[in-house]
Amino acid sequence: xxxxxxxxxxxxxxxxxxxxxxxxxxxxxxxxxxxxxxxxxxxxxxxxxxxxxxxxxxxxxxxxxxxxxxxxxxxxxxxxxxxxxxxxxxxxxxxxxxxxxxxxxxxxxxxx
Amino acid sequence: xxxxxxxxxxxxxxxxxxxxxxxxxxxxxxxxxxxxxxxxxxxxxxxxxxxxxxxxxxxxxxxxxxxxxxxxxxxxxxxxxxxxxxxxxxxxxxxxxxxxxxxxxxxxxxx
Numbered sequence: 001x002x003x004x005x006x007x008x009x010x011x012x013x014x015x016x017x018x019x020x021x022x023x024x025x026x027x028x029x030x031x032x033x034x035x036x037x038x039x040x041x042x043x044x045x046x047x048x049x050x051x052x053x054x055x056x057x058x059x060x061x062x063x064x065x066x067x068x069x070x071x072x073x074x075x076x077x078x079x080x081x082x083x084x085x086x087x088x089x090x091x092x093x094x095x096x097x098x099x100x101x102x103x104x105x106x107x108x109x110x111x112x
Numbered sequence: 113x114x115x116x117x118x119x120x121x122x123x124x125x126x127x128x129x130x131x132x133x134x135x136x137x138x139x140x141x142x143x144x145x146x147x148x149x150x151x152x153x154x155x156x157x158x159x160x161x162x163x164x165x166x167x168x169x170x171x172x173x174x175x176x177x178x179x180x181x182x183x184x185x186x187x188x189x190x191x192x193x194x195x196x197x198x199x200x201x202x203x204x205x206x207x208x209x210x211x212x213x214x215x216x217x218x219x220x221x222x223x
Binding site: 032034036042043044045046049089093098099100101102103104105 | 143145147154155156157160162167168170202210211212213214215216217
């Protein structure tokens with residue numbers, strides 16, 4: 001069945017360093033790849049997404065890259081700040097559509 | 113635009129009871145998805161509705177059901193509650209079943 005694997009489960013970086021989170025998906029028909037950020041006690045919020053017709057998308061300090069051949073996509077955060085500390089989830093459509101499969105999440109700690 | 117709202121925000125129920133949770137999507141959004149979030153299992157897809165039709169369903173027992181009304185508001189129902197149903201239940205609305213906007217969630221505790 002469809003599956004989204006996310007690594008690492010925990011990531012600790014020093015303020016100012018970069019952080020990279022990777023996800024692998026199984027459904028080759030997937031064409032939309034969002035990333036959500038969930039701060040403690042809050043709802044998940046979409047921070048960036050990419051569609052299958054592009055390989056990279058940037059928005060200030062965050063970027064997402066997509067490799068459709070290898071079926072993986074990554075979130076890159078540069079110049080990390082303490083407020084980037086949160087759980088990050090990748091996601092991908094599955095089940096023929098109208099269904100979103102989430103990765104297990106990555107807990108990012110940014111140390112000041 | 114007002115965001116996604118969910119009621120109630122907190123709920124305590126006893127095993128064997130049933131519960132109904134409500135979700136009001138962003139105005140104009142016709143797709144509503146429901147998720148169960150637990151510390152051990154992450155975000156698990158329950159079902160998705162569009163224009164009152166369930167288009168997809170996750171791997172949950174039949175005790176979990178939902179519906180959507182003509183104004184796009186959605187409800188989910190869990191019957192015969194079990195301790196393992198304790199979780200945060202999130203709904204999300206979207207325009208085209210892609211970018212999802214989450215509600216604050218309903219925290220359900222089953223005792």
